[in-house]
Amino acid sequence: MSTDEIWDRLKTVADPEIPNLSIVDLGMVDRVEIDQGHVKVDLMPTFVGCPALHWIEQKVEEALAPYPTTVKFVYRTPWTTERLTARGRERLLEWGVAPPLNQPGPVTCPLCGSQKTHLNSAFGPSLCRAIYYCDECQQPFEAMKAI
Ligand SMILES: [Zn+2]
Missing domain, CATH: 3.30.300.130 (Fe-S cluster assembly (FSCA))
Known part of the structure:
Protein backbone atom coordinates (compact mmCIF):
# COMPACT_ATOMS: atom_id res chain seq x y z
CA MET A 1 0.00 0.00 0.00
CA ARG A 83 -9.35 24.38 -4.27
CA LEU A 84 -10.90 22.95 -7.42
CA THR A 85 -8.11 21.59 -9.60
CA ALA A 86 -7.67 22.65 -13.24
CA ARG A 87 -8.91 19.20 -14.18
CA GLY A 88 -11.87 19.65 -11.88
CA ARG A 89 -12.81 22.90 -13.62
CA GLU A 90 -12.59 21.17 -17.00
CA ARG A 91 -14.76 18.33 -15.81
CA LEU A 92 -17.40 20.72 -14.51
CA LEU A 93 -17.49 22.39 -17.88
CA GLU A 94 -17.81 19.03 -19.65
CA TRP A 95 -20.74 18.30 -17.38
CA GLY A 96 -22.35 21.57 -18.49
CA VAL A 97 -21.77 23.47 -15.27
CA ALA A 98 -19.81 26.72 -15.43
CA PRO A 99 -16.87 26.58 -13.02
CA PRO A 100 -16.84 29.13 -10.20
CA LEU A 101 -15.23 32.48 -10.86
CA ASN A 102 -12.20 33.24 -8.76
CA GLN A 103 -12.55 36.91 -9.51
CA PRO A 104 -15.53 39.03 -10.49
CA GLY A 105 -16.35 38.86 -14.16
CA PRO A 106 -18.79 37.42 -16.62
CA VAL A 107 -19.72 33.77 -16.31
CA THR A 108 -18.89 31.83 -19.45
CA CYS A 109 -21.66 29.73 -20.95
CA PRO A 110 -20.57 26.08 -20.83
CA LEU A 111 -22.68 25.34 -23.91
CA CYS A 112 -21.39 27.90 -26.43
CA GLY A 113 -18.56 29.72 -24.64
CA SER A 114 -20.27 33.12 -24.81
CA GLN A 115 -19.81 35.58 -21.97
CA LYS A 116 -23.13 37.26 -22.67
CA THR A 117 -24.82 35.65 -19.71
CA HIS A 118 -26.84 36.80 -16.76
CA LEU A 119 -27.92 35.41 -13.42
CA ASN A 120 -31.37 33.98 -13.63
CA SER A 121 -31.82 32.56 -10.18
CA ALA A 122 -29.40 32.44 -7.29
CA PHE A 123 -31.09 29.24 -6.20
CA GLY A 124 -30.24 26.32 -8.43
CA PRO A 125 -31.12 22.67 -7.95
CA SER A 126 -28.71 22.63 -5.05
CA LEU A 127 -27.31 25.24 -2.71
CA CYS A 128 -23.97 25.01 -4.48
CA ARG A 129 -25.24 26.11 -7.84
CA ALA A 130 -27.01 29.03 -9.43
CA ILE A 131 -28.94 29.19 -12.67
CA TYR A 132 -27.66 31.48 -15.39
CA TYR A 133 -29.11 32.28 -18.74
CA CYS A 134 -27.06 32.63 -21.92
CA ASP A 135 -28.18 35.51 -24.14
CA GLU A 136 -26.20 34.06 -27.03
CA CYS A 137 -27.52 30.50 -27.31
CA GLN A 138 -30.60 31.31 -25.21
CA GLN A 139 -30.20 28.36 -22.93
CA PRO A 140 -30.25 28.24 -19.17
CA PHE A 141 -27.23 26.67 -17.52
CA GLU A 142 -25.87 26.06 -14.07
CA ALA A 143 -22.84 27.66 -12.54
CA MET A 144 -21.06 26.59 -9.40
CA LYS A 145 -21.08 29.42 -6.89
CA ALA A 146 -17.70 30.73 -5.88
CA ILE A 147 -17.12 30.68 -2.17
ZN1 LIG B 1 -24.53 29.89 -24.63
Missing part, protein backbone atom coordinates in the same frame (compact mmCIF):
# COMPACT_ATOMS: atom_id res chain seq x y z
CA SER A 2 1.33 3.44 -0.90
CA THR A 3 0.00 6.94 -0.56
CA ASP A 4 -0.17 7.09 -4.38
CA GLU A 5 -2.45 4.09 -4.44
CA ILE A 6 -4.71 5.65 -1.82
CA TRP A 7 -4.93 8.87 -3.90
CA ASP A 8 -5.74 6.79 -6.99
CA ARG A 9 -8.52 5.05 -5.13
CA LEU A 10 -9.83 8.38 -3.87
CA LYS A 11 -10.01 9.58 -7.47
CA THR A 12 -12.72 6.98 -8.07
CA VAL A 13 -15.01 8.65 -5.52
CA ALA A 14 -17.23 11.06 -7.38
CA ASP A 15 -19.27 14.03 -6.31
CA PRO A 16 -22.82 12.70 -5.93
CA GLU A 17 -24.26 15.46 -8.09
CA ILE A 18 -21.58 15.65 -10.75
CA PRO A 19 -20.47 12.07 -11.38
CA ASN A 20 -17.49 12.95 -13.58
CA LEU A 21 -15.97 15.10 -10.85
CA SER A 22 -13.97 13.26 -8.21
CA ILE A 23 -13.48 14.43 -4.65
CA VAL A 24 -9.79 14.83 -5.55
CA ASP A 25 -10.71 17.14 -8.47
CA LEU A 26 -12.88 19.04 -6.04
CA GLY A 27 -9.96 19.57 -3.69
CA MET A 28 -11.88 17.92 -0.85
CA VAL A 29 -9.05 15.67 0.27
CA ASP A 30 -6.98 17.58 2.78
CA ARG A 31 -4.61 14.83 3.90
CA VAL A 32 -3.82 11.16 3.42
CA GLU A 33 -1.75 9.39 5.99
CA ILE A 34 -0.74 5.77 6.38
CA ASP A 35 -0.01 4.82 9.93
CA GLN A 36 1.05 1.22 10.53
CA GLY A 37 -1.25 -0.19 7.87
CA HIS A 38 -4.10 2.06 8.86
CA VAL A 39 -5.28 4.69 6.39
CA LYS A 40 -6.38 8.07 7.66
CA VAL A 41 -8.14 10.40 5.28
CA ASP A 42 -9.01 13.97 6.18
CA LEU A 43 -11.72 15.50 4.05
CA MET A 44 -12.77 19.11 3.89
CA PRO A 45 -16.53 19.48 3.72
CA THR A 46 -17.52 21.49 0.69
CA PHE A 47 -20.55 23.75 0.60
CA VAL A 48 -22.27 23.91 3.94
CA GLY A 49 -25.70 22.49 3.44
CA CYS A 50 -24.73 20.01 0.78
CA PRO A 51 -26.41 17.01 2.30
CA ALA A 52 -24.00 14.51 0.84
CA LEU A 53 -21.19 14.45 3.36
CA HIS A 54 -22.23 11.20 4.97
CA TRP A 55 -22.67 9.61 1.56
CA ILE A 56 -19.18 10.72 0.51
CA GLU A 57 -17.71 9.37 3.72
CA GLN A 58 -19.27 5.98 2.95
CA LYS A 59 -17.98 6.01 -0.62
CA VAL A 60 -14.46 6.80 0.58
CA GLU A 61 -14.63 3.88 3.00
CA GLU A 62 -15.81 1.63 0.16
CA ALA A 63 -13.04 2.79 -2.18
CA LEU A 64 -10.45 2.03 0.48
CA ALA A 65 -12.21 -1.14 1.62
CA PRO A 66 -9.17 -3.43 1.50
CA TYR A 67 -7.55 -1.37 4.23
CA PRO A 68 -8.62 -0.32 7.67
CA THR A 69 -9.60 3.28 7.16
CA THR A 70 -10.64 6.23 9.26
CA VAL A 71 -12.38 9.05 7.43
CA LYS A 72 -12.64 12.35 9.18
CA PHE A 73 -14.03 15.72 8.20
CA VAL A 74 -11.73 18.52 9.23
CA TYR A 75 -12.59 22.16 9.63
CA ARG A 76 -9.08 23.58 10.15
CA THR A 77 -9.30 25.62 6.99
CA PRO A 78 -12.54 26.08 5.13
CA TRP A 79 -12.87 24.60 1.69
CA THR A 80 -13.26 27.18 -1.02
CA THR A 81 -13.95 26.82 -4.71
CA GLU A 82 -10.34 27.88 -5.34
Whole structure:
Protein backbone atom coordinates (compact mmCIF):
# COMPACT_ATOMS: atom_id res chain seq x y z
CA MET A 1 0.00 0.00 0.00
CA SER A 2 1.33 3.44 -0.90
CA THR A 3 0.00 6.94 -0.56
CA ASP A 4 -0.17 7.09 -4.38
CA GLU A 5 -2.45 4.09 -4.44
CA ILE A 6 -4.71 5.65 -1.82
CA TRP A 7 -4.93 8.87 -3.90
CA ASP A 8 -5.74 6.79 -6.99
CA ARG A 9 -8.52 5.05 -5.13
CA LEU A 10 -9.83 8.38 -3.87
CA LYS A 11 -10.01 9.58 -7.47
CA THR A 12 -12.72 6.98 -8.07
CA VAL A 13 -15.01 8.65 -5.52
CA ALA A 14 -17.23 11.06 -7.38
CA ASP A 15 -19.27 14.03 -6.31
CA PRO A 16 -22.82 12.70 -5.93
CA GLU A 17 -24.26 15.46 -8.09
CA ILE A 18 -21.58 15.65 -10.75
CA PRO A 19 -20.47 12.07 -11.38
CA ASN A 20 -17.49 12.95 -13.58
CA LEU A 21 -15.97 15.10 -10.85
CA SER A 22 -13.97 13.26 -8.21
CA ILE A 23 -13.48 14.43 -4.65
CA VAL A 24 -9.79 14.83 -5.55
CA ASP A 25 -10.71 17.14 -8.47
CA LEU A 26 -12.88 19.04 -6.04
CA GLY A 27 -9.96 19.57 -3.69
CA MET A 28 -11.88 17.92 -0.85
CA VAL A 29 -9.05 15.67 0.27
CA ASP A 30 -6.98 17.58 2.78
CA ARG A 31 -4.61 14.83 3.90
CA VAL A 32 -3.82 11.16 3.42
CA GLU A 33 -1.75 9.39 5.99
CA ILE A 34 -0.74 5.77 6.38
CA ASP A 35 -0.01 4.82 9.93
CA GLN A 36 1.05 1.22 10.53
CA GLY A 37 -1.25 -0.19 7.87
CA HIS A 38 -4.10 2.06 8.86
CA VAL A 39 -5.28 4.69 6.39
CA LYS A 40 -6.38 8.07 7.66
CA VAL A 41 -8.14 10.40 5.28
CA ASP A 42 -9.01 13.97 6.18
CA LEU A 43 -11.72 15.50 4.05
CA MET A 44 -12.77 19.11 3.89
CA PRO A 45 -16.53 19.48 3.72
CA THR A 46 -17.52 21.49 0.69
CA PHE A 47 -20.55 23.75 0.60
CA VAL A 48 -22.27 23.91 3.94
CA GLY A 49 -25.70 22.49 3.44
CA CYS A 50 -24.73 20.01 0.78
CA PRO A 51 -26.41 17.01 2.30
CA ALA A 52 -24.00 14.51 0.84
CA LEU A 53 -21.19 14.45 3.36
CA HIS A 54 -22.23 11.20 4.97
CA TRP A 55 -22.67 9.61 1.56
CA ILE A 56 -19.18 10.72 0.51
CA GLU A 57 -17.71 9.37 3.72
CA GLN A 58 -19.27 5.98 2.95
CA LYS A 59 -17.98 6.01 -0.62
CA VAL A 60 -14.46 6.80 0.58
CA GLU A 61 -14.63 3.88 3.00
CA GLU A 62 -15.81 1.63 0.16
CA ALA A 63 -13.04 2.79 -2.18
CA LEU A 64 -10.45 2.03 0.48
CA ALA A 65 -12.21 -1.14 1.62
CA PRO A 66 -9.17 -3.43 1.50
CA TYR A 67 -7.55 -1.37 4.23
CA PRO A 68 -8.62 -0.32 7.67
CA THR A 69 -9.60 3.28 7.16
CA THR A 70 -10.64 6.23 9.26
CA VAL A 71 -12.38 9.05 7.43
CA LYS A 72 -12.64 12.35 9.18
CA PHE A 73 -14.03 15.72 8.20
CA VAL A 74 -11.73 18.52 9.23
CA TYR A 75 -12.59 22.16 9.63
CA ARG A 76 -9.08 23.58 10.15
CA THR A 77 -9.30 25.62 6.99
CA PRO A 78 -12.54 26.08 5.13
CA TRP A 79 -12.87 24.60 1.69
CA THR A 80 -13.26 27.18 -1.02
CA THR A 81 -13.95 26.82 -4.71
CA GLU A 82 -10.34 27.88 -5.34
CA ARG A 83 -9.35 24.38 -4.27
CA LEU A 84 -10.90 22.95 -7.42
CA THR A 85 -8.11 21.59 -9.60
CA ALA A 86 -7.67 22.65 -13.24
CA ARG A 87 -8.91 19.20 -14.18
CA GLY A 88 -11.87 19.65 -11.88
CA ARG A 89 -12.81 22.90 -13.62
CA GLU A 90 -12.59 21.17 -17.00
CA ARG A 91 -14.76 18.33 -15.81
CA LEU A 92 -17.40 20.72 -14.51
CA LEU A 93 -17.49 22.39 -17.88
CA GLU A 94 -17.81 19.03 -19.65
CA TRP A 95 -20.74 18.30 -17.38
CA GLY A 96 -22.35 21.57 -18.49
CA VAL A 97 -21.77 23.47 -15.27
CA ALA A 98 -19.81 26.72 -15.43
CA PRO A 99 -16.87 26.58 -13.02
CA PRO A 100 -16.84 29.13 -10.20
CA LEU A 101 -15.23 32.48 -10.86
CA ASN A 102 -12.20 33.24 -8.76
CA GLN A 103 -12.55 36.91 -9.51
CA PRO A 104 -15.53 39.03 -10.49
CA GLY A 105 -16.35 38.86 -14.16
CA PRO A 106 -18.79 37.42 -16.62
CA VAL A 107 -19.72 33.77 -16.31
CA THR A 108 -18.89 31.83 -19.45
CA CYS A 109 -21.66 29.73 -20.95
CA PRO A 110 -20.57 26.08 -20.83
CA LEU A 111 -22.68 25.34 -23.91
CA CYS A 112 -21.39 27.90 -26.43
CA GLY A 113 -18.56 29.72 -24.64
CA SER A 114 -20.27 33.12 -24.81
CA GLN A 115 -19.81 35.58 -21.97
CA LYS A 116 -23.13 37.26 -22.67
CA THR A 117 -24.82 35.65 -19.71
CA HIS A 118 -26.84 36.80 -16.76
CA LEU A 119 -27.92 35.41 -13.42
CA ASN A 120 -31.37 33.98 -13.63
CA SER A 121 -31.82 32.56 -10.18
CA ALA A 122 -29.40 32.44 -7.29
CA PHE A 123 -31.09 29.24 -6.20
CA GLY A 124 -30.24 26.32 -8.43
CA PRO A 125 -31.12 22.67 -7.95
CA SER A 126 -28.71 22.63 -5.05
CA LEU A 127 -27.31 25.24 -2.71
CA CYS A 128 -23.97 25.01 -4.48
CA ARG A 129 -25.24 26.11 -7.84
CA ALA A 130 -27.01 29.03 -9.43
CA ILE A 131 -28.94 29.19 -12.67
CA TYR A 132 -27.66 31.48 -15.39
CA TYR A 133 -29.11 32.28 -18.74
CA CYS A 134 -27.06 32.63 -21.92
CA ASP A 135 -28.18 35.51 -24.14
CA GLU A 136 -26.20 34.06 -27.03
CA CYS A 137 -27.52 30.50 -27.31
CA GLN A 138 -30.60 31.31 -25.21
CA GLN A 139 -30.20 28.36 -22.93
CA PRO A 140 -30.25 28.24 -19.17
CA PHE A 141 -27.23 26.67 -17.52
CA GLU A 142 -25.87 26.06 -14.07
CA ALA A 143 -22.84 27.66 -12.54
CA MET A 144 -21.06 26.59 -9.40
CA LYS A 145 -21.08 29.42 -6.89
CA ALA A 146 -17.70 30.73 -5.88
CA ILE A 147 -17.12 30.68 -2.17
ZN1 LIG B 1 -24.53 29.89 -24.63
